[in-house]
Structures are given as structure tokens and as C-alpha cells.
Amino acid sequence: MARILICDDEPNIVVSLEFLMRRQGHEVRAVGDGDAALAAVTEFAPDLVLLDLMLPGRDGYEVCQTLRADGHHMKILMLTAKGREAEIAKGLAVGADAYLTKPFGTQDLVARVQRLLGAGT
């Protein structure tokens, strides 16, 4: 049982992520852009962020970088439709813990989240 923050601007994808996380028994909060994500982190204090890369305003890289710079140590799992080597490398470089390419397999996603939560804190 953990607190999961979902940050994605595609409502239907958010619906599916919410369902998958809740089904695992997690507490879920969802936001649609980078600024909202940063705000939610302060009050919601998630254990893990599911972070989309292509966001309106601040993109996922920026959000990730800002979180790490502010000293947050929660797990960050990046989700994106861009799956090229360079982007994966960049995502990990700015502080993401793992990286998943859209469209993702639901079981794969759940397993990743569990592993990240189990390894941390």
C-alpha cells in the first residue's frame, strides 16, 4: 500500500492507470500537467510518480529534474511514447528510476511499480 501520483495529459490513459494502481491497493492522485504535478508532490507526498514525458507546459524531464533538485527521493517511473535510446538515457540521467514505453503491457507496469516500491525506503 503506497501513495501513487499519476501525471499524464491523456484522460483515458489516466483512467487506465488509476484503475491498475487502485487494484493493487494503492492510494492514487492524478494530475494533467507538470505544474500540477509539482504542486501535488508537496501536499500528497507520493511514494512513486508515474510521469508522462510529453506534457503541456513543463515536460516530464523538467518535472523529474525539479523534483530531484528539490531533494525528493520518491521513485519516478517515466512513461512515454518516445522509445529511442537517447530519450531513455536522458530520462534516466535526469533522475528517473525506470522507464516504460507506451503502449505498455499492464502486467509489466504493475510488476515494475511493485519492484520499485519494494526496493525503496
Added chain:
Amino acid sequence: MVAAWVVVVVSLAYLGLLFGIAHHGDKRAAAGRSLISSGVVYALSLAVYATSWTYYGSVGRAATRGMEFLTIYLGPACAMACSAVVLQKIIRVSKRYRITSLSDFAAARYGNSRVLGGLVALVAVVGTVPYIALQLKAVSSTFRLVSGGEVSAAGVPPYADTALYVALVLALFSILFGTGHLDATERHEGMVAAIAFESVVKLVAFLAAGLYVTFGLFGGFGDLFDRAAASPALADATDIGEYGNWFWLIVLSAFAVLLLPRQFQIGVVENVDERHVRTAAWLFPLYLLVINIFVLPIALAGVLLLGPTVSPDTYVLALQQSSALALLVFIGGLSAATGMVIVETIALSTMVSNSLVVPLLLRRAEVAARGDLGRLVLRIRRVTILVVLLLGFGFFRISGDALGLVDMGLVSFAAVAQFAPALLGGLWWKGATRNGALAGLVAGIALWAYTLLLPELAKSGWVPGSVVRDGPFGIALLRPQELFGLTGAGAVGNGVFWSLLVNVVLFVGVSLAGRQTPAEAGHAALFVDIDRRTPGPGTRFYRGSVPVARLRDLLARFVGAEAAAALVTEHATRRGAPLPDDAQADPELVRQVETALTGAVGPAAARALVASVADEEPLGMAEVIELVGEAQHLRELDRLKDEFIATVTHELRTPLTSIRAFTEILRDNPDLPAAERARYLEIMATETERLTRMVNQVLDLARLESGNAEWRVTDVALGPLIDEAATATAQLFTDGRVALDVDVPAGTTVVEADRDGVVQVLLNLLSNAVKVSPPAGGRVRITLRTDDRVARIDVADDGPGVPATERELIFDRFRQGGAGGTGGTGLGLAISRRIVEQFGGTLEVSDCGGNGRGATFSVGLPVSAKSAHAGAKRR
């Protein structure tokens, strides 16, 4: 020898024959039965290379300098035999882009540079006038010789000089057969037929002279050479002279056979069929070989029989003892001289008018506004021909006997050789820039003038001889003919070496150091990659707006109303849609008109003319990408393609993500409550639809961009289409709780377009408007307004609006305005704009006006004559 009046009558008869042949050739061409469409005729006409320099001067050269005369034929023979590929590429480029002269070629290669074209034309004139003077001198002196007078023209007043009248007759010939019409291809079949005939005449006459000398005056080659070997005066007649000279003369003449104005005219502009080059590759060298067989025998015989008191340049004629043969030889020389003069003046007239006069004239508003510019251009060319010939005559009269046939010819060769780096280099090296070409040419010509022209002028006494002998101010290092102490290459070798060296170094250096403008890069690719490109649509160096009628009227001023109308009609037919006068010309039509104008006035002026009628915008990002696309192997293009594909796949993955996630959720959770289940299925259905729409749009865009979209263009009434689009999007508006106002006037507004295409555009604009409107309380207004030319449909929303900086960007592929709304592919506006442009319309975005919020998308379509509109009425 022969009575003067006989020579005059025979000469006039010969020139009359030339007029007859040219007239016949033009008539046959007009009837579609070309007289000159054969490789043999092409090779013979190329032999215009052999002028009176060959005819008389080679013998003179051989008599004084031994075998060196051969270099002038070895170079071209090698060039033609080995580098037919060069000539073929020049021909291909010139035909594709309607280039009709050397200066146009240079201008077009370097982004329609007027400066470069003008410079090339100027150099060609300066370099060629002395060469024309030579031909007139040869005619003048041989006329006096054959009719028994003095060789020197010194005692003859200019008005009594045969050369003046020959010059005038030749001017008439060139004007009649070289500037009879202003044609997009600038081909002159009659003139070419006459030139080929002249090549036969001079060959036959020279062979006759040689045979007579060898077998009539001597007992064959053996006898002649034996006696020459025994003569002390001829001890070094078969000497090969300075090696340095040999090398440079071969290089020089190899360039000359491609780059002399007359060779470009005959070899490129007048070429009927590229395959003829293959015949010329062996026949032209063979011609040169045959015409040179008797050079040495005649020279030896001249030295043996006539000695140094007779000018060696006249041995060919002076050795003839029968008057009939003398007359034949004279006519042969006349044919060599006239052929050169005719083609050279025609070539120069095209250059001078296209690259010097017309661009300057068009700057003056009153000229540019004249109706019939075609006639003006022809008049300019005719005057140019006359002026060039009179200049040549004047030069010959003033320089007098100091003008040596071969020396002056070589100076001309060296002048045109300066074109080689820019023109030939630019044909294979895409990185060559305009500035590089200019720098090389300017420096090369400056050195040419100093090392080669100056010494010739000194010979005529126009410059103090000491400058050449001791160097300016007595500085030996600066002696023009041994610049920087270079000796051993000969005077010509020295000049050619320095001028070409500096030319090439600056051409390459400046090109490498500088950057090309997008237009320059585009032109470079068009030339260098000529074989990788197929002609036809796709090239769009144009971004602007001009109504079809204005473009057609512009063309009509040069090629006549009929031809201009034919071009537009043909384009409309190919496009499959009518082109009303006030429709915006599409880029392909603009390109075609520009190409047609290039044939008439050259590329630089054509560009300026089109720019003057079209409201052109500077090249934007989209054009630059298209230009880049022209150079197919550029890495840049691959990168852009990658980016496009990456964006497409990214966009497609988004709906796919939802579909996959919910499919797996439904599979793994059979126990879901029915309501939740239904909700997820609904999402899957929506996202599947979205995916389908995207795939269709990508295909639409691909079809539109490749020009393969099929449209059924009919008269369409816009009112009902707007209603249809409003009805189709009604559900969207209801769902988003956005109000839609439809404002269509009562009359019927008809445009010529594809019905479904227009509906697609309207649906796209309306659904975009819903998306950006504030949910609940938003208001969208669709309005139709018509004047007698344009029907305008405005779709105004009260969303966040589009910042001025993004107004063009949003029409790019995959650019979504502002915060990424959901469900958009980013392709809709790109597709809509392309559709509207298919029907000669526009799609733009502006402020809503007034309240500072919202955006208005405006579709403008040309109104068809069938519209009947009344005052606007609200509905």
C-alpha cells in the same frame, strides 16, 4: 590574281547561298522536319571551332613555331572524346532549366545571381571582340591578296575595307536567323544548317589547297619533307617548342571548346538531341585531324617557296597559282571567318540582353510596364549584334597589323577559360558558392588582363613596351609575362597558370569559408543532382501570392498572348481543375511561367519579373525543408524524415496505449461491474476511432503532398456545405456545451472545388473551435462573406487565441496550438490548408478582433462566375 569584282560577286553569291540554306532550314524546322537532327550535322556545326585562325593561322604558327599549332586541336579532340559526359550534363541542365547562354548558366547555378551573370557576359564580350576582329582582319587581308592588292589594311580607308561590308552582311544574317523570334528554347535551325555547311566548305577548300601544294607544287609528302629537311631555313620546323607551352595550350583549348560563347551556343543551346554528342565525340576530333593534315606541308612549302617576305598567315592563299583554286581557298577562309562571327554574335547578343541590358531595363518602372517586352528584347539583341560587329571591325582597324592571328585568339581562349572553375566546378561540387565563383572570376580576369591582354596592347603601342619588358616601375618580379619570376612556361603558359591558379584557389577557398543562402543551395542541388531528379512538380522555391491572370499577362508580354494562354490552359488540364483568372497561382504554375520566361530573358531577369508581380515572402522554414528535400542524399533530409516518422508513431501510440491497457484490464478482470466494463469499452471504441482517423489523416497528407489526391472539382454552393458541417458537428457542440452561430447570406455563393474536400476542411475547423472554446459558455461563429472575387468563410472561437508568432507554425504538421488538446493529431490544419490550396484558395488565422481573445480561421476561395449573391442576412 583574280579581278576584284569577280571576288566580290563570288563572295556575295556564297553569302547568298548561306542565306538560302538558313532560310530552308528554318522552313523545314517550322514544318517539323528538322534538317539538322543528326549527329553528323551536330559534329559539323561544332566545327565552327575551326575559324580563320585554323584556316590561315595554323600554317602561320607552324611556319614560325613548328608543331606547337597542334595543341589547339589536341585539347578539344581530347575534351570531346573524353569528356562527352561533361557536355551531356551541361546540355541536360540547360535544357531542363531553359538556359540559353553561358552567362545564364552561371547566374542560374549560383541562385540567379545577376552580378555573376552580368560579369560573365561582360568578360565574354571583352574576350571575344578581339577574336571577331581577327576574323574580319583575315577576310580583309585575304580579299586584297586574292585580288592582287596589298595585304596590309593600312592604306585602305575604313569605308573601302571589304571587312566592313562583310561585317554588315554578317550582322544582317545573324539578325535574320539568330533573332527572328523570341523562343523559349532559343534554337535556330537555319543558322545551324548554314554553319554545318560552312564547315564542309572550309574543309574541302583547305584540303584542295593542301593537295595542290603537296602534289602539284611538290612530288608528294616525301619530296616536300626531303626538301624541307635539306633547307637551312627549316632546320627546326618540326621542333615541338616549349613543353610548358604545350601543356597549357592543350588545357586552354580543352576548356575553350566547351566555354567559348559560340561553342556553348552550338554545342548546348542548339543541340537537338543529347545522343548526338556521342557521334560528335569521334567525328569532331576526326574533323580536326583531317583539317590539320596539310598544315605542316603548306607551312614548309611556304617557307621554301615564298620565304619570310610573305606573311606566313597568308601562305595558304599565296601559294595558289591558279585563280580558280585561289578563289576556292578564299571562299574557304571566308566560310571559316563568317561561321565564327555569326554564331559568336548570336551567342553574345543573348548574353548581353539577358544578363546586362534586360535586368537593368526592368528596374525602370516605365519599361517594366510596357506591353510588348518580347519585341523590345529582340530589338536589344539586334542592336547588340550590330554593335559587337562594329566593335570588332573598329578593334581590327585600330590595332592594325600588330594583331597576330594566333596570339589574339589565345588571349580570348584564356579569358573564357576563367569560367571553367565556376561553371564546370559548380556542375559537380554542390558546395560552390556565388561568392566563391565571383571572387575566382574577378581575380582570374584581373590576372588575365595583366599577364595576357596588357602585352598584346603593348604590341599595338597602346601601352609603353617597357611595362612588359622590364615590369611596371622597373620591378622585374612583376613583369606580366614572367610574373613572380615564373619562366619556362612561355608567355601564354605564364598567364594561364597564374590566372587559373588564383581563380581556382579563391573559388574553392571562398566557397569553403562562406555559407550558401537557401536559394543558392537549392539551385546547386538542381544542377549537381540533375540526373537524380525527375522533372515535374515538387519544386517549390516560391511562397507568395499572385493571381493567375497577372502571371499570364506577364508571360504574354514576352512570348505573346496565345502561347501564354496555352501554357496556363495546359497546366489547368493537367491539374484537372479549371483555373479562373483571379485564382491564386499554385507554385507549380509559377515555376512553369518562370521557366518559360527564363528561355526568353534569362534566369536572373525571369526571377525578378516573377517577383515583381507576385507578393513574395522570403523563404520560410517550410520552403527551406523543401529545398533541403531537393538534395536527396543530404543527411538533413533523413533527419527530418526520422523526425516526422517519430512524431507520427508517437501520435499513433497514444490511442494505442489506452486501447491496449483496457483490453488487458478487461481480460484480466472478468469480474468487473457492468457499468465500469461499459465505460472501458466505450473508451476503447473512442480511441479506436481516433486511431482510425489519424491513420486516414496521415494517408491524406501523404496523398496531398505527393500530388496524388483525387478531386472531383464541380461548382459547389457554399451555403449548404456550411449547414452540413454545422449539422455534423452539432453533437460535439452539445457535448462541449459550446454555442454555434451560423451566419450565411441569402444569395448563392458558388466556388469550383471538391465538395467533400471543403466539408472536410469545415469539419476540421469547427471541431478545433469546440476544442479550444472554454467548456460551458463558449461561443463559436461561422460566417460566410462574399465579394465578386473571393468567398470567405470565417470560423471564430473565443478560446485562448493563437499568438502572432505561432500563426504560421500551427499549419505545420503535428503542431498543436497551445496546450495540447485531446484527440487532435496535429495534422488537421496542415491537411486543411493543403486542400484549400488545391482549389486556389487560402487558409489563414487571425485575431478575433475586439476583445483580444479567440482566434478566427479564414478560408478564402475564388468565387465562380455562377454565384448570385444578395445582401447578407442573418439566419
